[in-house]
Amino acid sequence: MEWRKCYLDVILVPLGFLITGGYHVWLWHKVRTQPLTTIIGTNAVGRRFWVSAMMKDNDKKNILAVQSLRNAIMGSTLMATTSILLCTGLAAVISSTYSVKKPLDDIIYGGHGEFMLALKYVTLLTVFIFSFFCHTLSIRFINQVNILINTPQDCTSNIVTPEYVYKLLERGLLLNTVGNRLFHIGLPLLLWIFGPVLVFLCSATMVPVLYNLDFVFESGKGKFEDGNIV
Numbered sequence: 001m002e003w004r005k006c007y008l009d010v011i012l013v014p015l016g017f018l019i020t021g022g023y024h025v026w027l028w029h030k031v032r033t034q035p036l037t038t039i040i041g042t043n044a045v046g047r048r049f050w051v052s053a054m055m056k057d058n059d060k061k062n063i064l065a066v067q068s069l070r071n072a073i074m075g076s077t078l079m080a081t082t083s084i085l086l087c088t089g090l091a092a093v094i095s096s097t098y099s100v101k102k103p104l105d106d107i108i109y110g111g112h113g114e115f116m117l118a119l120k121y122v123t124l125l126t127v128f129i130f131s132f133f134c135h136t137l138s139i140r141f142i143n144q145v146n147i148l149i150n151t152p153q154d155c156t157s158n159i160v161t162p163e164y165v166y167k168l169l170e171r172g173l174l175l176n177t178v179g180n181r182l183f184h185i186g187l188p189l190l191l192w193i194f195g196p197v198l199v200f201l202c203s204a205t206m207v208p209v210l211y212n213l214d215f216v217f218e219s220g221k222g223k224f225e226d227g228n229i230v
Helices: 002-033 039-056 058-095 114-148 162-192 196-214
Strands: none
Touching: 002 039, 002 162, 002 196, 039 058, 039 162, 039 196, 058 114, 058 162, 114 162, 162 196
16 A cells, blocks of 8 residues: 555656756766866866966966955855755754644645655755765865965976866866755755655756756867867
């Protein structure tokens, strides 16, 4: 009997995650093969030139560099704080005995048993914890860049190079992107509390929205290799 109640959860929730996961695999492939067709790849190319320009003329642009990196740190801090607050709220709900944990059985499809409820909240908690973890690591890398980008080049030209600082910045911003995507995945999971149908619909709707945010052109025209657009 419990299986009959949970069959929609077993089918629709994995299908929704499969749609979202398939899109991100395709996005990763595009970033690797045709980076200039994506926002992620285009921004990465721009950041490479930005780091080089900041370090080359550091005496005049050091304040601009620090302010730009500070804004990135503030964004990661905001998302990390939001993620850990959601984790705290979910932990409070899980440990409570209030009826808020029990959905309205008459109007919501899917399983409502104790195991299914526990699975929903634990999955949500795990996603937001990993989002918090990624954002905190992002802050760590960007803080390193904040110091190294102002290093005098005449003293450490062979150690702290623009390429090294750029790689640190890319790691930090990549972790920020991963943390944001995990946070976005938490939206369909929040709707899972009210049934698996909403999870599938939200996942299917999120893909075209992310596509319009992630891609610059519909077809790739160039690649970026060794500092040149080909």
